[in-house]
Amino acid sequence: MFRTALRTSLALAAAVVATTVWLQAASHPVTQKGKLFAPGMISVKVGEVVAFKNDDDVTHNAFSTSKGNEFNAKAQTPGSTSEVVFKAKGKVAVKCAFHPGMSLTVNVE
Amino acid sequence: MPLTAFRSTQVGPRTFVLALGVCAFGLTVALRANDGAGSSKAAVPAERVASQPFLASYTRPTTTPFPDDNAYTPEREALGRALFFDPRLSGSGWISCASCHNPGLSWGDGLPRAIGHGMKTLGRRTPTILNLAWGQAFFWDGRADTLEAQALGPIQAAGEMNLDLPTMIARIGAIDDYQALFAKAYPGEPVAPETVAKAIATFERGVISAEAPFDRWLAGDEAAISPEAKRGFVVFNTKAACAKCHSGWRFTDDSFHDIGVVGEDVGRGALLADIPSVQHAFKTPTLRDADRRGPYMHDGSVATLDAVVDFYDRGGLAARESLSNDLKPLGLTGDEKRQLLAFMRTLTSPGRSVPVPALPR
Numbered sequence: 001m002f003r004t005a006l007r008t009s010l011a012l013a014a015a016v017v018a019t020t021v022w023l024q025a026a027s028h029p030v031t032q033k034g035k036l037f038a039p040g041m042i043s044v045k046v047g048e049v050v051a052f053k054n055d056d057d058v059t060h061n062a063f064s065t066s067k068g069n070e071f072n073a074k075a076q077t078p079g080s081t082s083e084v085v086f087k088a089k090g091k092v093a094v095k096c097a098f099h100p101g102m103s104l105t106v107n108v109e
Numbered sequence: 110m111p112l113t114a115f116r117s118t119q120v121g122p123r124t125f126v127l128a129l130g131v132c133a134f135g136l137t138v139a140l141r142a143n144d145g146a147g148s149s150k151a152a153v154p155a156e157r158v159a160s161q162p163f164l165a166s167y168t169r170p171t172t173t174p175f176p177d178d179n180a181y182t183p184e185r186e187a188l189g190r191a192l193f194f195d196p197r198l199s200g201s202g203w204i205s206c207a208s209c210h211n212p213g214l215s216w217g218d219g220l221p222r223a224i225g226h227g228m229k230t231l232g233r234r235t236p237t238i239l240n241l242a243w244g245q246a247f248f249w250d251g252r253a254d255t256l257e258a259q260a261l262g263p264i265q266a267a268g269e270m271n272l273d274l275p276t277m278i279a280r281i282g283a284i285d286d287y288q289a290l291f292a293k294a295y296p297g298e299p300v301a302p303e304t305v306a307k308a309i310a311t312f313e314r315g316v317i318s319a320e321a322p323f324d325r326w327l328a329g330d331e332a333a334i335s336p337e338a339k340r341g342f343v344v345f346n347t348k349a350a351c352a353k354c355h356s357g358w359r360f361t362d363d364s365f366h367d368i369g370v371v372g373e374d375v376g377r378g379a380l381l382a383d384i385p386s387v388q389h390a391f392k393t394p395t396l397r398d399a400d401r402r403g404p405y406m407h408d409g410s411v412a413t414l415d416a417v418v419d420f421y422d423r424g425g426l427a428a429r430e431s432l433s434n435d436l437k438p439l440g441l442t443g444d445e446k447r448q449l450l451a452f453m454r455t456l457t458s459p460g461r462s463v464p465v466p467a468l469p470r
Contacts, residue, residue, distance in 0.1 A: 035362060058353050058364075059434040061386050075386040077434055097377075097387045098364045100246035100254075 037104035061097040156339030188294040189312025200271035212463035215398040221409025226271035242314035256310035286469030319458035341452025360396035366433040369425015388431040
């Protein structure tokens with residue numbers, strides 16, 4: 001009984017570690033600098049993460065209303081990073097809620 | 110909408126002379142860099158040295174962008190000018206675009222809030238249309254992406270010009286001289302809402318603020334603005350952090366922020382209801398001709414430019430969750446406030462008469 005529980009716990013822990021490693025490996029960096037997203041277009045696989053880093057001296061707020069991949073990264077102060085998982089296949093239009101000149105396309109494959 | 114077509118903006122002899130001045134200034138700086146300690150050359154003014162890191166981003170463009178699908182032609186601009194000044198584009202027949210966007214008032218109306226159909230006061234102040242060829246979002250809340258998309262909004266709005274588009278086209282299309290203007294401007298295209306919007310947008314892209322004292326100083330004319338204004342430019346870019354949003358030669362990045370104006374209007378929040386940070390957010394206005402365009406803010410609630418500086422010095426008036434993170438109490442001294450005001454007044458260009466066209470009858 002104890003062994004079974006231990007084995008299950010270890011397996012779960014390993015799964016969590018593996019998932020974390022997998023997520024880290026599949027994280028795509030996007031910078032927000034000069035009131036622009038860079039790169040302006042990226043491709044990711046379903047379930048992968050995009051890490052939005054604010055490299056500006058102003059606050060940003062990345063968001064998307066594209067169906068299946070709606071998100072709001074909320075107000076991001078300079079220097080902060082916000083990670084977003086893209087869940088559905090398709091072309092995702094990402095904008096900054098504050099800066100209308102900022103536009104990013106994420107192709108989720 | 111791709112913007113690959115350009116029209117040269119006017120470059121007069123004075124601009125040319127000033128451009129030479131910039132070259133001369135650059136040469137002077139270069140020579141000074143190679144000088145020994147005992148140089149007898151004239152010193153670069155301390156205010157320009159302090160301003161140097163910020164100057165480049167404020168240079169005026171030399172061409173005006175037009176979209177590929179609505180390239181500039183003089184005929185389109187002429188048609189747009191007629192439509193802009195024509196009160197028959199309103200339900201009542203007595204409100205034109207120019208009623209609110211009055212060229213004599215830097216393309217605004219000088220009122221706290223606009224007055225629309227039936228003499229009713231609207232909720233927001235009339236924004237200037239200066240320099241919108243470079244705009245990235247239109248209306249106070251940014252609900253239009255292009256000038257073409259913007260142009261028909263106020264015409265149809267019941268509270269503004271109150272004219273439905275079928276009536277507009279029937280009314281304009283019945284005038285022979287308008288038919289001729291449309292045929293020259295958009296050959297092969299009908300008199301339609303789309304061509305009306307494109308013509309008005311073309312005219313508006315030509316509404317560009319003239320050279321101001323600040324521009325002459327930027328180009329090397331040290332006498333164009335006062336030392337106090339020059340110090341104000343540094344405060345603008347550093348301690349007061351105005352340039353975080355009022356950036357570039359238009360003195361706006363078209364960004365949206367809740368700056369703490371008291372009121373119930375959620376602005377951009379009505380378009381992006383699920384995004385808390387843009388509740389009560391409005392578009393950053395240009396500062397060109399600012400001292401001629403009071404009262405201020407989206408609702409005209411701040412009467413003078415002095416009061417605007419005090420407003421920002423306090424970090425806004427309304428304490429809300431959506432208040433911009435970039436807005437902090439500034440702790441400006443009296444001198445710094447005066448310098449900022451002196452600087453902002455250098456952004457006003459001399460008055461320029463604008464011809465009102467003879468309208469088709």
